[in-house]
Amino acid sequence: MEFADILASSIHDIKNSLSMILNTMDHLLDDPNTRIGDRKQADVLLFETNRANNSLLQLLMLYKMQRQQVSPNIMEHNVDDFLEEVVATNRGLLDSLNIQFDYDCDPSLSGYFDDNLVLGVLNSAILNARRYTKDRISVSAAMQDNLLVLRVEDNGAGFPDFMIADVPQDLDGSASFSSGSTQLGLLFAAQVAHLHVNGNCHGHIALRNRHQLDGGCFEMYLP
């Protein structure tokens, strides 16, 4: 057994524990009989556990992608319905942190993608935005030059220039550990985007600042 395999199966196990913790916390916080001294601390707990779970999930998926055990299940989806699920996954968490959270999409917009994989990407972009936003996060979708663009924006200070200039586009790309960030989320996003193909066109990701909101903006372009 290779070390990577041991790692993968352990991650699997840890994730199961985290799942249990998350669901139990959700349940506890939802119960009016639960008494918590400092609600803020509970929210931090919930948020960080979510983040850890998300990172492990991405690690697992990257592992499988590298071993070519994942092929995207691309179907036509109504994007509005899809974003509604993205919001449903994150709403509770962001509400409790007093972050204004909204989404914007033409109800008739449809796109071709693997909903599970892209949901994972947007979740992690939202968790990231939460770390840097002042008090607002917005998710949106639109068609642009025949590509479906999904955006996650915040009103924080924005991405530093070096990150915008050096967005990874696939697994072999430059993960710059010098910045102190593993860029796991971006690597994962880039890989998922790349797996989406139409004809000769692969999907890609980009970062920018001050799109609709003042802060950073994560973009995923899908063919």
Add this chain to the structure above:
Amino acid sequence: MLLKNPFASKSYLVVDDFGDMRSMIKGLLRSLGADDIDAARDGKEAVALMEKRHYQVVLCDYNLGKGKDGQQVLEEARKRRLINVATVFVMITAENSRDMVMGAVEYEPDSYLSKPFTKDLLRTRLEKLFQRKADLQPVNAALEKNDYAQAISLIEQRLGEQPKNAGELLKLQAETYLRAGNHERALKMYESQLASRDLPWARFGLGKVQYAMRQFALAKQTFEHLLETNKTFMAAYDWLAKSQSALGCFDDAQTTLSAASALSPKAIQRQHALGELALQNEDFATAEQAFGNAVKLGTHSVFNHPSLYAGLAHSKSSQGRHDEAMQVVSEIDRKFDDETARFYAATAEAVVKQQSGDAAGAGEAMQRAEEIHSRNADTLPASLSLDLAKTASTLGLKEKANDILRAAVQNNHDDEDFMVVAAGAYRAAGLSDDPEKLIRGLRQDVVKMNNKGVSLIKERHFDEAIDLFREAAEGMPGNKVINRNMALACVMKMEDMGVDEESMTLARKFLDRTGKLTTNDTKLAEVARRFTLLLSADAETAHGIR
């Protein structure tokens, strides 16, 4: 105005092996307004509960510890019709991927939900599923009745309303054309979809149409193309192997299924198919492994079958391990109790005894298998004939194998899929170099005879038609077209000339027999309806009611 809570009026089943998880999910459902919630701790308990009552929503964890897994629960529930198309089945998985459960195209849940999920997500997902089921309800009802024309017209009507799920509807429409045997329309739909975008489901559908149109080389190319970019599209491996087998490339087919089994080892039907191919290719070690896996998986599966044990015994005995093989044969009696099991115990015993040098014992077992086969000719599936022929061929009884295959082809002359498999069996038994031509000849004879009978009916020569079909049905007791037309001849004779005792008895006998041979045959239903009409008219006459 208060809207009715869509969660309140439904019955739920939650399946999870962890008590904490069960009560957590129940709590979530209750907070959404549900109150009729049952829970099961494992697959066995879940199936037992579903046997007792019908659930509208099933939330089932994939991983249920020892025993059945979630996929096996789903398969059993669908196969045994414990749930129907209106039931919402959600598979809960431990991670954000479907690969553990992949490959179950025939038995896919309505949705996958990965842990952990929030209450909001559960609500949104279930609301959408309820809506989708309600939208598709009329179409699904038509499909359950095999009323394809109605299903297609309903889908077209929905498509005209600019629905959000247009893609899903198009896919369903193309599948319905394929099921209805309208290959040209299905082909057109898949091709036009592929012209605008290379979607995996459309390419998969294209391959299936090509296969149905007997363009096996094209079908093979299509499935290969699909797998190049979608390595985990498991059903494509199965169809690629089918196409390769139809082309006579049995080694390639085995390689294909071996690759698929390595990726997704839990699919029992694929292991079975791999075992059969490996036996045919005389790769007994692979056969033993595949049948061994299948037997192991069978313990908790609704697809468990005595033929898996027979295959395992055959593989072991072909490697000289006759005692082990006989052990496996005796397992069949302990695990199953029906005619199919007795049949496979007999064929397996015949093979093992033959290979261990006990020719007399082999002959006896073969004779037993033949007896069971002939006394159940009208109820056992056609695949048994193939297995009987293979056994005869292993025993060196070429002529007998040939007779059995000929009868099987004649009995199932209108079943295209079966013809492909039968050709493979001819080839494997070394009975023919050009089995396709041979089969074509056999089928033409049946078609000619049937056509003659049908024109006799049309010319109202009912007695001649009845004589012809009766004799044909003697020789082909398992042929549903011949048996159905025999019943039709009797019914039409009585419609024309009045009811008589003998025609009545004959009609009933052949209606019953055809009924056992098929399910959901709309033509048979029509003959049965006319028969019932005759009966009631006769009863009224008898009672003097006008």
